[in-house]
Amino acid sequence: MNPTTDTTNITDTTDTAHPRRAPSVWPALQAHDAPALIDFLVGTVGFLRTAVYQDGDLVAHAQLDWPEGGGIMLGSHKPGSESWSLQPGTFGAYVVTEHVDDLHRRLKDADVKIIREIEDQPYGSREFAIADPEGNKWSFGTYPGEPRRAD
Numbered sequence: 001m002n003p004t005t006d007t008t009n010i011t012d013t014t015d016t017a018h019p020r021r022a023p024s025v026w027p028a029l030q031a032h033d034a035p036a037l038i039d040f041l042v043g044t045v046g047f048l049r050t051a052v053y054q055d056g057d058l059v060a061h062a063q064l065d066w067p068e069g070g071g072i073m074l075g076s077h078k079p080g081s082e083s084w085s086l087q088p089g090t091f092g093a094y095v096v097t098e099h100v101d102d103l104h105r106r107l108k109d110a111d112v113k114i115i116r117e118i119e120d121q122p123y124g125s126r127e128f129a130i131a132d133p134e135g136n137k138w139s140f141g142t143y144p145g146e147p148r149r150a151d
Contacts, residue, residue: 026063029091030077031134034059037074040133044110046103047071068097089135096144103140104128 031037035057041047047064050071054060058076065071077088097103104118107130115137116129127141 026071026073027091027093028073028075028086029136030075030086030088031059032077032088033134034062034074034076037132037134038062038064041072044112045107045130045132045138066095066097070096091136092138093136094139094141094143096142097140098142100126100128100140100142 035054038049038052038059041064042049047066048071049062050065051061051063052059053062060075062074063071064074072093078085100118104114108114113131114128115131116127116139118126118128120126121141121143123143125141125143127139127143129137129139131137
């Protein structure tokens with residue numbers, strides 16, 4: 001599977017102990033060089049390029065999906081924008097993956113900046129963290145969140 005072109009969205013909910021949730025919260029970030037960050041997140045990390053709307057070198061909107069569910073939105077930083085301006089390099093996210101060891105090995109082999117080495121956590125997750133070229137922090141782990149209890 002090539003993570004830069006595969007558009008399969010894994011939505012298997014047969015695991016009743018940890019059912020997958022539909023993505024309803026979309027983290028958003030801005031970048032000084034949004035096209036380069038998109039290339040890094042797609043070509044190196046493994047996000048899927050779902051939509052990218054550009055005006056020259058500026059990205060008005062991009063949607064990158066995670067192959068195992070969920071995704072992010074990002075665009076070019078516009079200093080002074082009154083409606084929505086986020087400082088590049090201040091974003092952090094936790095991304096759930098069942099392939100944490102393979103991802104860690106691949107990112108380490110690609111000389112990605114590892115800011116927390118892979119290790120098992122007392123709450124049952126196996127995880128590690130990286131910094132992207134803009135300085136954003138990404139944690140990848142096996143912890144899928146707790147199932148929502150019926151009210």
